Amino acid sequence: MQKKILLVDDDKDDRDFFIDAVGAVSxxxxxxxxxxxxxxxxxxxxxxxxxxxLIVLDINIPQFDGWMCLSELKKSLLYQHLPVIMYSTSSSLLTADKAKDAGAVCFFSKPFNYKEYKEIIKELYQHLEQGNLDELPKNSKYFF
Structure with missing residues (x-):
């Protein structure tokens, strides 16, 4: 059964890398x-x-940023069950903690290369397929 990922990111290059990596993984x-x-x-x-x-949500999007969007999703009875993973160019553990405290499953920093995008997508997909996104390895190479 096909899994549906919703990516929200204002940066076209980051969206394209993510989409290409998804296609390469599965x-x-x-x-x-x-x-x-x-x-x-x-x-x-x-x-x-x-x-x-799954929703993958960039933190730094204009007008209605990722924090506000996550807050609205988690307040909604219709959407609060949806797993959300926050991501950003930041690699701060404070940002990761804030994301988890706000209701995100976890946080990851935007990768610097295509190979890392594919590794992240592969790991996300494996956990998504098994229904255990909450078990993504925190404090791993990618996920905080």
Whole structure:
């Protein structure tokens, strides 16, 4: 069964790397990419996009940033069950702790190369397929 990942990132290069890495890892992942948190919430509310199995949310998106978007998702009875992974160019453990405290499954820093994107996607997909995203290895090479 195909898993649905929803990526929210305003940076086109980062979106493209992520999408390409998903395609290289598995054809059993359907990915939808959006540029803003506002669009995410609107498109979920009006059924324009299917309910995802996982949301990967950039922290630093303009206007309605990742923190505000995560907060709205976690307040909503319709969406609070959705696993959200935050990511950013930051590699701060404080940022990772803040993400977890706000309700994210975990946090990872945006990789510097395509190979790392594929490794991250592969690990995400394995846990998503097994239904154990909460067991992503925290304090690993990628996930905090």
């Amino acid at each position: 054809d059993a992942i359907a990915i939808t990419a959006l540029e803003s948190g506002i669009t995410l919430l609107q498109d979920l509310d009006n059924g324009k996009i299917p309910m995802p199995d």
